[in-house]
Amino acid sequence: MPLAQAPRLILQPLAVAAGLLLAGVAQAQSLQELYDAARGYDATFLATRASADAAAARAAQAEALLRPTLGLQATGTQSRTEPPSTGAVNSTTLTAGLQGKYSVYNAANGPTIDKARRGYAAAQADFEAAEQDLIVRLSTAYFDVLAAKDTLTTSRANKAAISEQLASAKRNFEVGTATITDTREAQARYDLAVAQELAADNDLRVKRVTLDQFVGRVGVEPKGLAQPVALPALPSDNVDTWVATGDDQHPAIRKARLGLEVAQFDTQIARAGEKPTLDASATLGGQNLHSSLSGGQAISAGVGTTKSASIGLTFTYPIYTGGLTQNRIKETLVLEEKARNDLDFARRSVAEATRRAFFGVQSLKAQVNAYEAAEASTKLALEATQLGYKVGVRVNLDVLNAQTQLYTTQRDLAKARYDVVVNSLKLRQASGQLRAEDLGAINALLAK
Numbered sequence: 001m002p003l004a005q006a007p008r009l010i011l012q013p014l015a016v017a018a019g020l021l022l023a024g025v026a027q028a029q030s031l032q033e034l035y036d037a038a039r040g041y042d043a044t045f046l047a048t049r050a051s052a053d054a055a056a057a058r059a060a061q062a063e064a065l066l067r068p069t070l071g072l073q074a075t076g077t078q079s080r081t082e083p084p085s086t087g088a089v090n091s092t093t094l095t096a097g098l099q100g101k102y103s104v105y106n107a108a109n110g111p112t113i114d115k116a117r118r119g120y121a122a123a124q125a126d127f128e129a130a131e132q133d134l135i136v137r138l139s140t141a142y143f144d145v146l147a148a149k150d151t152l153t154t155s156r157a158n159k160a161a162i163s164e165q166l167a168s169a170k171r172n173f174e175v176g177t178a179t180i181t182d183t184r185e186a187q188a189r190y191d192l193a194v195a196q197e198l199a200a201d202n203d204l205r206v207k208r209v210t211l212d213q214f215v216g217r218v219g220v221e222p223k224g225l226a227q228p229v230a231l232p233a234l235p236s237d238n239v240d241t242w243v244a245t246g247d248d249q250h251p252a253i254r255k256a257r258l259g260l261e262v263a264q265f266d267t268q269i270a271r272a273g274e275k276p277t278l279d280a281s282a283t284l285g286g287q288n289l290h291s292s293l294s295g296g297q298a299i300s301a302g303v304g305t306t307k308s309a310s311i312g313l314t315f316t317y318p319i320y321t322g323g324l325t326q327n328r329i330k331e332t333l334v335l336e337e338k339a340r341n342d343l344d345f346a347r348r349s350v351a352e353a354t355r356r357a358f359f360g361v362q363s364l365k366a367q368v369n370a371y372e373a374a375e376a377s378t379k380l381a382l383e384a385t386q387l388g389y390k391v392g393v394r395v396n397l398d399v400l401n402a403q404t405q406l407y408t409t410q411r412d413l414a415k416a417r418y419d420v421v422v423n424s425l426k427l428r429q430a431s432g433q434l435r436a437e438d439l440g441a442i443n444a445l446l447a448k
Contacts, residue, residue: 028223030446031142032439037215038138048130055123062116065109068102073285097285097308104280104313107272115265122258129251132434139425139442141211142222143418148204149224150414155200158407159193162400166190169396182396189400223446231368231420232441234427239358242431246350250432256339256346263339267332273325276317284309350430357427364420371413378406421445 039045074096081091103109166186172178211220236242247253288305318325385402388394421442428434 028221028447030223030443031139032443034142034211034215034220034222035135035138035436035439037217038134041216042134042214045130045134048127052120052123052127055120059116059120062113065103065106065113068100070098070100073097073099092290094288095285097283100282102280103277105276105278107275107277108269111265111268111272115262115269118258118262118265122255122262125251125255125258129255131436132251132429135434135436135439136422136425136429138211138214139422139439141207141214143422144207145204145211145220145222146224147415147418148200148207151411152197152200152204154407154411155193155197158404159190159197161403161407162186162190162193165396165399165403178396185397186400189404225417225421225445226447229417230445231365231417232424232445234361234424239355242358242427243351243354245433246354246431247347248432250346250350250430252346253343253350253432256343260336260339260343263332263336267329267336270325270328270332273318273321273328276315279314279316280312281314282309282311350432353430354427357423357430361420361423361427364416364423367416368413368420371409371416374409375406375413378402378409382406 074094076095077093079091079093166183166189169178169182169186173180173183208220211222212218286305286307382399382402382405385394385398389396389399425434425438425442428438
């Protein structure tokens with residue numbers, strides 16, 4: 001139907017929507033812009049990044065087991081002695097020295113360092129998962145605002161259309177071409193539309209608050225989808241491909257696999273408790289003794305400065321630990337089995353979540369196609385009902401129902417489109433493929 005001939009009932013909501021869009025274009029922000037801001041503000045994401053940095057420091061601490069240690073020690077002592085044969089003797093002793101130690105052999109050092117490295121890798125997996133979670137949470141909030149705006153727009157358009165129908169019913173009743181029933185039906189539907197508009201307006205306010213808290217700003221305005229809407233295509237339409245990718249890349253699986261390796265290193269560390277250790281140590285020091293004695297007495301008392309140096313090896317072999325080592329080994333073996341089960345659970349959970357997300361996206365795409373067909377049909381149905389009402393073969397309630405059906409379909413179509421975009425990101429998250437670069441494809445769908 002040409003635009004010039006479109007019913008005023010349809011043109012009015014389009015004009016309202018266009019006005020709202022033009023009003024917000026100047027300050028509208030893309031999903032990528034908000035994501036860049038959220039990376040520096042979202043507390044959950046920043047906490048996970050701090051944990052990853054702490055894990056890096058712990059790994060560096062473990063590396064110190066392979067290096068020698070060196071320390072400086074100094075002491076000072078003041079003493080007074082009063083022997084019976086002579087007067088009181090005052091003496092001052094100053095001692096200083098360097099002490100070094102190096103672990104020549106300790107079976108626990110190697111697995112301890114490897115365990116710390118795996119801990120850092122697990123923290124990196126957590127950080128990657130937090131990054132993916134931030135993308136999904138922000139995208140959900142972003143498109144929730146757009147969906148709430150569409151709901152408010154269609155609610156207002158529906159109210160405006162019902163208002164016109166109410167005015168028409170009143171005029172027809174006044175001239176005697178319609179009954180009071182038409183007026184009352186239109187009034188009841190109008191009152192309901194007002195309530196729906198108020199609810200939609202409040203829902204939009206709440207959704208805006210949720211989006212604002214991601215970036216610490218007030219009044220964030222997201223860009224809408226460009227028209228005509230072109231939904232993103234999936235890289236693969238085979239669910240098994242998505243599941244296989246998730247088993248290799250998903251952060252939860254990587255973390256569980258690293259957890260199994262950490263448990264195995266714990267067993268090695270526990271077994272090291274049955275093995276000997278060998279440490280090398282060296283000292284270099286000096287002592288200065290100053291006394292009130294003089295002459296031969298001072299010499300015999302060792303007054304003066306003495307130097308000393310020593311080097312040695314310390315060999316330790318555990319003979320009996322009261323059952324501590326053996327029971328620690330039993331504990332770590334059981335924890336190894338637990339870690340294997342955790343890995344199996346992570347794999348199954350990722351596979352299940354990936355399949356659910358894949359079929360969810362497929363279903364939503366089918367819904368979008370169905371809603372697009374329904375939108376075209378309901379527009380034609382509304383036009384036919386309006387014409388039938390004018391010639392007297394349709395009643396006012398039929399027009400009201402047709403109007404409501406059209407705006408409900410348009411609202412559901414917009415929501416389904418947003419759900420396709422968000423759930424496409426969730427599918428990538430479920431399979432471990434979601435990256436910040438994927439937001440570029442979403443930005444390409446937004447209005448410029």
